[in-house]
Amino acid sequence: MYCGKCGTKLPEEANFCLKCGTSRKGDVSSAEPRYEFCEIVYTVASKSLLSCYLLFWAKAVGSKGSYDAGKSNQFSGNFPMAHVNHHVNPHNSLINKLVGDGWEPTGDRGEQWYSLRFRRLLKE
Numbered sequence: 001m002y003c004g005k006c007g008t009k010l011p012e013e014a015n016f017c018l019k020c021g022t023s024r025k026g027d028v029s030s031a032e033p034r035y036e037f038c039e040i041v042y043t044v045a046s047k048s049l050l051s052c053y054l055l056f057w058a059k060a061v062g063s064k065g066s067y068d069a070g071k072s073n074q075f076s077g078n079f080p081m082a083h084v085n086h087h088v089n090p091h092n093s094l095i096n097k098l099v100g101d102g103w104e105p106t107g108d109r110g111e112q113w114y115s116l117r118f119r120r121l122l123k124e
Contacts, residue, residue, distance in 0.1 A: 001039060035119040036062030038069045038103060039110055040094060045074045056094050056114060058103075064120060069095045087114070 002009055003017040016023050040062035045053045054056045055103035058069035072116050099105075105117035110117070 034122060036060060037085055037106075037117065038098070039117045040091070040114055041110075042114065056091055057116070058094060058098055060097050069103065070094055070101065 003020060005017065005020055007024040008017055008019040010017060034091055038058040038087075040056050041059050042056050043056045047053070053074040055074045056072040058071075060067050060069035072094040075086055075090050077087060086109050095116065098118055101120075103120045106117045106119050108117040109115050
């Protein structure tokens with residue numbers, strides 16, 4: 001259950017909101033949040049003395065916790081990652097996959113050029 005005033009998730013036995021103090025009677029909605037969110041991050045796929053392979057992945061958070069919403073192909077590189085051509089193609093491919101899966105860009109981004117954020121309506 002969720003608080004109808006501030007949206008905080010509440011345990012079933014709660015009589016009031018643990019965050020804002022609102023009484024549970026009539027003010028709590030059992031509806032799940034309407035959107036799930038994801039952000040493109042990167043990870044090191046493999047590393048050796050001579051090379052490093054990276055990939056972008058979409059770290060998602062929905063009503064059931066965190067999960068992987070998609071991954072790019074691996075590419076060679078190092079960090080800090082500059083905005084260079086061999087990084088752009090895997091990034092764009094992941095964006096296209098996310099959009100094809102129903103994710104929409106929020107217009108927000110994280111600290112890095114690749115850290116785009118998306119949202120998707122939860123399936124009821």
